[in-house]
Amino acid sequence: xxxxxxxxxxxxxxxxxxxxxxxxAPLATVQGAPPPPDTERPQGPLPVHEPPTEPGIAWFGTWSxxxxxxxxxxxxxxxxSAAPQCQRVPGVW
Amino acid sequence: MAASRAFVCVRPQTYEDAEEAKILSYVFAGRGGLENTSFxxxxxxxxxxxxxxxxxxxxxxxxERFVAALDxxxxxxxxxxxxxxxxxxxxxxxxxxxxxxxxxxxLVVLRGRDEAAAQALARKVAKLAWSKxxxxxxxxxxxxxxxxxxxxxxxxxxxxxxxxxxxxxGKVLVHVKPDADAKALAxxxxxxxxxxxxxxREHDAHVREARRRGIxxxxxxxxxxxxxxxxxx
Numbered sequence: 001x002x003x004x005x006x007x008x009x010x011x012x013x014x015x016x017x018x019x020x021x022x023x024x025a026p027l028a029t030v031q032g033a034p035p036p037p038d039t040e041r042p043q044g045p046l047p048v049h050e051p052p053t054e055p056g057i058a059w060f061g062t063w064s065x066x067x068x069x070x071x072x073x074x075x076x077x078x079x080x081s082a083a084p085q086c087q088r089v090p091g092v093w
Numbered sequence: 094m095a096a097s098r099a100f101v102c103v104r105p106q107t108y109e110d111a112e113e114a115k116i117l118s119y120v121f122a123g124r125g126g127l128e129n130t131s132f133x134x135x136x137x138x139x140x141x142x143x144x145x146x147x148x149x150x151x152x153x154x155x156x157e158r159f160v161a162a163l164d165x166x167x168x169x170x171x172x173x174x175x176x177x178x179x180x181x182x183x184x185x186x187x188x189x190x191x192x193x194x195x196x197x198x199x200l201v202v203l204r205g206r207d208e209a210a211a212q213a214l215a216r217k218v219a220k221l222a223w224s225k226x227x228x229x230x231x232x233x234x235x236x237x238x239x240x241x242x243x244x245x246x247x248x249x250x251x252x253x254x255x256x257x258x259x260x261x262x263g264k265v266l267v268h269v270k271p272d273a274d275a276k277a278l279a280x281x282x283x284x285x286x287x288x289x290x291x292x293x294r295e296h297d298a299h300v301r302e303a304r305r306r307g308i309x310x311x312x313x314x315x316x317x318x319x320x321x322x323x324x325x326x
Binding site for chain 2: 047048049050051052054055056057058059060061062063065066067068069070071072073074075076077078079080081082083084085086087088089090091092093
């Protein structure tokens with residue numbers, strides 16, 4: 001039985017994997033090969049976004065405020081940028 | 094989730110700010126420029142501790158390796174680390190609604206009559222936002238001007254908002270005045286978070302409905318991710 005931490009991080013990784021799949025980006029392509037053909041539809045099943053059932057990561061939304069807080073607290077930073085749209089549709093990553 | 098709490102976690106929104114785009118490019122950029130996502134662990138001064146990539150899954154593959162890396166990195170800074178006190182906020186109401194909608198989280202809108210009043214309210218709410226009971230439950234945005242955004246016009250004080258599925262607007266679930274004390278603010282947050290309800294969202298149906306309704310997100314910076322079809326950028 002995975003712990004809440006494992007489930008959340010698994011979700012984070014899954015979202016990133018799903019994001020790459022949605023954008024038709026095989027891992028090898030992401031790592032340096034030429035971009036894939038202009039394929040609008042993703043390969044494989046499309047994800048269903050389920051409402052969160054547990055607290056999430058407390059993200060700072062801007063770099064300047066996060067950097068100021070990291071400098072003040074002496075804490076390292078977990079940096080993960082994301083486009084707040086998918087194929088120009090808002091409400092999904 | 095506990096592994097992330099030792100870090101200042103930052104998630105800038107790609108293509109939304111030219112200055113931030115420089116940081117994103119420093120962290121990770123493909124040959125075509127910015128990609129939709131970028132990831133790295135950074136030191137407290139913003140210098141990369143790990144190679145940049147597109148995602149944790151690309152860097153670590155397995156969740157266990159990612160957690161181990163987070164724990165190992167955090168351990169190096171644990172002795173000197175001070176508590177996080179600043180409220181984690183989003184840039185503006187438009188982006189905040191979108192991000193909260195995408196994460197399926199409530200949005201807490203703090204509005205003061207001026208910047209000083211807004212920041213004072215933010216400091217009060219920050220203590221609650223980092224409390225064990227409420228951390229990671231919502232997104233926050235701080236305003237010091239009146240806004241009328243797609244029929245959402247938050248009043249002075251604190252409003253807990255349920256964004257619509259596309260983050261184009263939202264419904265105020267709970268509101269308290271700016272002079273509310275910590276107890277009232279805590280109660281309002283807990284009540285608002287409890288009232289916030291969202292349904293599962295099937296990705297393809299969400300996109301189809303957006304196309305049907307003509308909903309389109311415009312970013313200030315052109316999408317450059319080579320994995321996004323040209324006509325969808």
